[in-house]
Amino acid sequence: MSELPVVVIGAGPLGLAAAAHLLERGFIPLVLEAGSNPAAAVEQWEHVRTFSPWPELVDPAAAKLLELTGWVAQESGFPTGREWIDGYLAPLAKAMGTGVRLGARVQAVSRLGRDRLVSPGRAETPFVVHVTNADGTECRVRARAVIDASGTWGQPNPAGADGVTAIGERTAAGSGVLTYVPPTIAQASGLAGKHVVVVGSGHSAMTAVIQLGEVVRKDPSMTVTWVLRRGVSEDTFGGGAADELPQRGALGVRSKEAVDAGRVSLSTGFRTERIDLVDGRAVLTAEDGRALAPADHVVVLTGFRPDLSFLSEMRIELDPILQAPVNLAGSIDPNMHSCGSVLPHGAEELAHPEPDLYIVGMKSYGRAPTFLAMTGYEQVRSIAAELAGDHEAARRVELALPDTGVCNGAGLFDSPDDENAGGGCCGPAPTSQPVSLQPVSLLLNPLGG
Missing domain, CATH: 3.50.50.60 (FAD/NAD(P)-binding domain)
Structure with a gap:
């Protein structure tokens, strides 16, 4: 060969x-x-x-x-x-x-x-x-x-909280009301006067919310709702100044500033079950029955998953949780690995x-x-x-990786008030701050490096 x-x-x-x-x-x-x-x-x-x-x-x-x-x-x-x-x-x-x-x-x-x-x-x-x-x-x-x-770009995770598309999500995506890509500056500006919902808690979601928040700063007629599936904890906004990648840390800092400034409404503990189209607008409903105000545009930025379909004839061994190689999974599992290392x-x-x-x-x-x-x-x-x-x-190891500066434990999921809920392996669980539809606003920066 x-x-x-x-x-x-x-x-x-x-x-x-x-x-x-x-x-x-x-x-x-x-x-x-x-x-x-x-x-x-x-x-x-x-x-x-x-x-x-x-x-x-x-x-x-x-x-x-x-x-x-x-x-x-x-x-x-x-x-x-x-x-x-x-x-x-x-x-x-x-x-x-x-x-x-x-x-x-x-x-x-x-x-x-x-x-x-x-x-x-x-x-x-x-x-x-x-x-x-x-x-x-x-x-x-x-x-x-x-x-x-x-890569995984073509396989976005759905808005549905259980890993499966929410009822009506495919229809909303087909209509163009729901997308899985961060808006450009021009697209964000074009949504002035509209209600926009961003679903997701990672760096891509922060980037989108920051851009939209800047539009709100100039034109308060826009409303933005940022949907998080969990409560707010110490690591919700990343590592901040402790992050050895300053630009990534800045995302979290500006995210928190945006929250505090009131340019974006934060809805926490919201696990999407269905998305209904009502007069051309999307209504997101959570598993607990809460519903958001009708949205003109929904941006789902909840991460990605691998497409393994074309490897079906290959003998691959993947971790049953992460779908990553079994010898790698333990060090990258966000449920347990310490301090982002x-x-x-x-x-x-x-x-x-x-x-x-x-x-x-x-x-x-x-x-x-x-x-x-x-x-x-x-x-x-x-x-x-x-x-x-x-x-x-x-x-041979020829690489030194920067630290995130924060624990990335499973965090606040079912019990946001429970001191023993989640946390990482490098310290106690973060202090919870349950919030519901509080104001928030963010900053603009990355997607992968």
Whole structure:
């Protein structure tokens, strides 16, 4: 199989970085991207500014490759998604030439002539990647190894509190009243005079609420409701000044300022059960019967989940809770890991019973939040080394990760007043502050770095 390529699924930041490391190790990478452009997922949030600075968003092997073309690295600043594409990702894809195939959607990954049940000779048999091209034609690509860097962007978590779409959610999304993407500045401004509901508690939700809050500052005719499934605790607004990624910490600080300023109403303990369309507006109703005022626009930013459908013939071993590799899950589980710290990890933690198949990037975290680009760059460096037989380099740690500065325990869920509810493994449970429809307002900044 030495003459076959290593197929990389996805031409996003991690897929392109994986290809750069494979080239450095003497492999032939073939990157298959479903979109019409490289980093097609990043394009969908191109207006959002990252909370990681430029030096942490550029992979070292990719930088070496780009420097051969005369490319010059940005030394500072926090790029938007668009700036990340134009200043790094698009030039990197161009430098790889025919090694990146656009409009190539992977439908399945299998072993040549063997389904999931067949074991004899499996590890010595090439992978077969089944692809549908943009023109509708189908093809099969043989590969010596497969790295799935397809991400999770196309698989948003629903508004429904139990992990399943709320009653009426699909209808609301189909009508355009409900979306799963942060609004652009222009879109936010266009909602002046309207009632907008934001569902979610992470950095993307904070970004959206901050933008909308700024519109309220200029035009109080807009009303914004921020829906949280849990009560307010010490870590609701992130690590603040204790966060070693200052821009990420600033999101929480400005979020809290927005709450206190009254530009946004905060509705806590609200677990959405149904979304009804009434005269073209969406009415969200919680499991406890509470209903919000009709909304002209609903933005659901509750995180993402991996699409594992095209790996159904692969022997993968995932944690039953997070849907992340079992050897990685313990250190990224938001229900238990301490202070946001995640140990650098690579091929060993990401290995599956299917030899030479790896899931990397945000998808490797399953349903866990807060993935950093530099974590992924360490993943693909290690995997390229492992595929090359350099086991020592694969296990060597070449990364120091910043701390969030806060505990990320399960927190306040069913008992917001219970001192023993949730908390992390690095300290006692946070102090609860039950709130209902209080004023709030936020700040603008990241989505992944």
